[in-house]
Amino acid sequence: MSSYPPDGPPQTTLRQRLADLRGPAVPPRPLDARALAALAANPGCGRRALLDGAGVDKTALAAALGSPAAFGQSQFAIVRGNSFEARVKGDGGVELLRLTHARLGGGAEPPGPDSRVPDLTAAGPEGRAARTALALREATAAGTWTLLDHPMLALEVAGTPAYLEPDAVVVHPDGRWTVVEIKSFPMIDGAADAAKVGAAARQAAVYVLALEQTAGKLAGAEVGHQVLLVCPKDFSNLPAAALVDVRRERAVTRRQLERLTRVEELAEGLPQGLCFDPARPAAELTEAVSAVTASYAPECLAACELAFHCRERAREAGEPAALGRSVRGELGGLTTVEAALAAAAGARADAGAHAGSGPGTDPTAAALREAARLRAEALASAAARPPYQAPETPECPC
Known part of the structure; x- marks a missing residue:
C-alpha cells in the first residue's frame, strides 16, 4: 500500500x-x-x-x-598584477593605509605604528571566513587603522554560502569598513578605462554586500558605499587611488541575488x-x-x-541585440534584423514617396527608409564620380 x-x-x-x-x-x-x-x-x-x-x-x-x-588573464598580466599588489601592500600595508587615509580619512588621525595587519590563516573557507569575522570585530572594537589582507567573506546566495576573497578591507578608527580593489590597469592623469572601472565596481559591490551581512551582526560597524580603487599611476608601477561609488552596482547585484533565491x-x-x-x-x-x-x-x-x-x-x-543593446533599443518594435531590413527596403518599393509620409507611420521604419534612401544617393553619387588618379610625381633632378 x-x-x-x-x-x-x-x-x-x-x-x-x-x-x-x-x-x-x-x-x-x-x-x-x-x-x-x-x-x-x-x-x-x-x-x-x-x-x-x-x-x-x-x-x-x-x-x-x-x-x-x-x-582568464595572460601570464604576463597575472605576474604584473601580483607584483603591483605586493608593492602596494608592502611594509605592512603602510602605503595602502596612507592612500585610504588620503581619500577617506576625514578627521581621523593618519595611520601610525599601532596600525595592525592581523593573521587570517585558518583551515578551509569556512574557517577563514570565521577568522575574518573575528578580526573585523576586534579591529572595530580596538578603534585603530587595520588592514585585512585577502580576507574571506561569506555571502548567502540561493540559500548556500558563497565564499569571496577581496584584495583587502580597511577598518577605520571610527568603525567604518572600506573595500579595496587593486587592479593592474593604469590610471592615466587620474582617470582609468571606464569599462574596466565599471567591471571593478560591480565586483567590489559583491564584496560590499558580503561585508554588510557581517556588519549587520556587529554594533558600531558601518560599510562604506565608496570603495578604494588602486591602480598603477600613468605608466609607472607607483600606486594611485580613486574612490568609486558602488551604490548603483550594489542595488543591481542585490536584486539579482534576490532573483537567484x-x-x-x-x-x-x-x-x-x-x-x-x-x-x-x-x-x-x-x-x-x-x-x-x-x-x-x-x-x-x-x-x-x-x-x-x-x-x-x-x-x-x-535578434537585433546581437548588434548591441543600443541597436535593439533604437529599433523599437522591429524585433528582428529581417524586419529592420524590410522596413529599410520599403523606400525602394515606394519610389518617389517621401519617407515617413502618411498617418500612423512607424517612426522607426520611416527613419530606416530615409537612411536607406540617403545611402543609395551617396552610393550613386560616388559611382558617378570619375575614379581617383594620383598626381604624377616629378622626376628627381638628381
Whole structure:
C-alpha cells in the first residue's frame, strides 16, 4: 500500500531539482565575485541566473556545446598584477593605509605604528571566513587603522554560502569598513578605462554586500558605499587611488541575488528531465539550453562562458541585440534584423514617396527608409564620380 498522500507523491525539493538540472553526479560549482558581478552586468538573462543558481559549470557546458570560451588573464598580466599588489601592500600595508587615509580619512588621525595587519590563516573557507569575522570585530572594537589582507567573506546566495576573497578591507578608527580593489590597469592623469572601472565596481559591490551581512551582526560597524580603487599611476608601477561609488552596482547585484533565491520560479516552467550535465550529447544539451530564455548582448563576450553559443543562436534568430543593446533599443518594435531590413527596403518599393509620409507611420521604419534612401544617393553619387588618379610625381633632378 502506498504511503503517499491522496494528491500523489511529495514534490521534489528545490535542492533536488537543481541537482537534477546540474546532473546527479555533478558537484555544484561555487559562485565567486566575478560570476556574481557578471550577473549584475546582465540582470535580464534568465539562462545565466538559472545555471548559476543550479551550480552548473558553464565552462564545461560551453565546451560540450562546441562553443568553448577562453577566459582568464595572460601570464604576463597575472605576474604584473601580483607584483603591483605586493608593492602596494608592502611594509605592512603602510602605503595602502596612507592612500585610504588620503581619500577617506576625514578627521581621523593618519595611520601610525599601532596600525595592525592581523593573521587570517585558518583551515578551509569556512574557517577563514570565521577568522575574518573575528578580526573585523576586534579591529572595530580596538578603534585603530587595520588592514585585512585577502580576507574571506561569506555571502548567502540561493540559500548556500558563497565564499569571496577581496584584495583587502580597511577598518577605520571610527568603525567604518572600506573595500579595496587593486587592479593592474593604469590610471592615466587620474582617470582609468571606464569599462574596466565599471567591471571593478560591480565586483567590489559583491564584496560590499558580503561585508554588510557581517556588519549587520556587529554594533558600531558601518560599510562604506565608496570603495578604494588602486591602480598603477600613468605608466609607472607607483600606486594611485580613486574612490568609486558602488551604490548603483550594489542595488543591481542585490536584486539579482534576490532573483537567484527565487530560482525555483525559473525552473518551474522547464520540462521534466531537463539536464545540463556536460557528459550528455551536444544535441541534447543544445535543446536543454534553448529551453531557458537568454538575453544576449556583445558585452557578454567579456563576462559569460556561454557567450559564443548565445551569440550564434542570436544571429540565427536574427535578434537585433546581437548588434548591441543600443541597436535593439533604437529599433523599437522591429524585433528582428529581417524586419529592420524590410522596413529599410520599403523606400525602394515606394519610389518617389517621401519617407515617413502618411498617418500612423512607424517612426522607426520611416527613419530606416530615409537612411536607406540617403545611402543609395551617396552610393550613386560616388559611382558617378570619375575614379581617383594620383598626381604624377616629378622626376628627381638628381
